[in-house]
Amino acid sequence: MAIQLDGIRTIVFDLDDTLYAxxxxxxxxxxxxxxxxxxxxxxxxxxxxxxxQLFETGNRRRVFDELLLELRCPDVARMVPAMIECYRNHFPVIKLMPDAERALARWSGSFFLGLISDGPLRTQQQKVQALDLERRLNRVILTDEWGPAYWKPHPRAFEIMERESGQSGSACVYIADNPAKDFVAPNSLGWRTVRIRRPGGVYADMSPPPGGCEQFQVQSLDEVDIRF
Ligand SMILES: [Mg+2]
Incomplete structure (x- = not known):
């Protein structure tokens, strides 16, 4: 259902499953x-x-192990960590989802646009590079720069966004997909929070921790109308 948010100056996005799949x-x-x-x-x-095929039908955490077992690999224990390294360090071929592309085009120039994302630093940096987000956003914060202790729900990245955009929480909105960790900090700082819940999404059935419930929910960024 379409939502309208008024009095907003700063729009901050999550990365994975928010801007690209x-x-x-x-x-x-x-x-x-x-x-x-x-x-x-x-x-x-x-x-x-x-x-x-294994990713779509089986245990996503065991894709590499299963493949190696099928290939009768004699050295699964040594190969899997090397495959994980290759996976995390490869330069990805990814693109913005069509509604994310339209949202950036709609809001660019009128709002301070930011990104807050957790995850292994090099992996996330290469995603940002592949999507050309340094150029398209005013500020990119990858929380792993400071180590996993500062991953969401730690508020540090959100406080920096407020300071650098010159706004208080009431003029900020965070748009993200994962209720397990995404909305606790921005809610506590008085931000508005929007959960993007695309049909078939990974976190579609997760319930939030205390204080972590999103204020608005949409199925597509096309449904979000943001104004000063
Ligand atoms: Mg996400």
């Missing part, structure tokens, strides 16, 4: 890991194709 990153990573693997062992099936 994390599934696209996974598929891009499987391509990179597949190439890496084919240089090291015989693969009777295309490993990237098989990893996509």
């Amino acid at each position: 994390e599934r696209d990153f996974a598929y891009s990573g499987f391509d990179a890991v597949g190439r890496w693997l084919k240089e090291r062992m015989a693969c009777p099936v295309d490993p990237a194709t098989r990893m996509r």
